[in-house]
Amino acid sequence: QVQLVESGGGLVQPGGSLRLSCAAPRIMFNMYNMAWYRQAPGKQRELVASINRYGSTNYTDSVKGRFTISRDNANNTAYLQMDSLKPEDTAVYYCNAAFKYTYWGQGTQVTVSS
Numbered sequence: 001q002v003q004l005v006e007s008g009g010g011l012v013q014p015g016g017s018l019r020l021s022c023a024a025p026r027i028m029f030n031m032y033n034m035a036w037y038r039q040a041p042g043k044q045r046e047l048v049a050s051i052n053r054y055g056s057t058n059y060t061d062s063v064k065g066r067f068t069i070s071r072d073n074a075n076n077t078a079y080l081q082m083d084s085l086k087p088e089d090t091a092v093y094y095c096n097a098a099f100k101y102t103y104w105g106q107g108t109q110v111t112v113s114s
Contacts, residue, residue: 004095017114020080022095023061029076032099036069036080038091038110045094049080053099060100062088070071085112 008020017023035050049059049069057069068081078095090112095105 001024004103004105006093006095006105006108009093011111011113012055014086014112015062016085017081017083018085018110019111020060020093020095020108021083022078022080024076024078024095024097024103027076027097027103028099029071030073031095031096034078035077035096035098037094037096038089039090039107040088046097047048048093051078066082068083079091082110085110 006020008018012018018090029085031053033050033052035076037047038048044107045060047060048063049067051057051071060085066084074095089110091110092107093110094107097103
């Protein structure tokens with residue numbers, strides 16, 4: 001069974017940083033488009049950032065200039081570096097891998113609060 005394993009969430013003060021990791025050891029990682037989504041309480045899940053297998057990236061407007069998505073194909077891992085965090089970034093963050101099939105991680109909580 002394919003699993004995406006997320007880590008790196010937690011509690012951080014406004015203006016702080018976190019780095020999320022998504023390990024995907026059982027897929028042909030270099031073929032997959034990778035993405036991070038988030039879901040805040042009472043809101044729909046939204047796409048935060050994506051990186052395709054060629055390394056091209058896209059970001060939702062609210063995180064541009066603050067978040068950076070990257071991938072390490074040698075280690076089957078995707079990352080989301082989050083800087084200048086704001087309270088409105090508080091959500092459960094989910095890793096997504098898409099190619100012939102789509103896989104989701106279990107989610108990791110990010111809380112931005114003073």
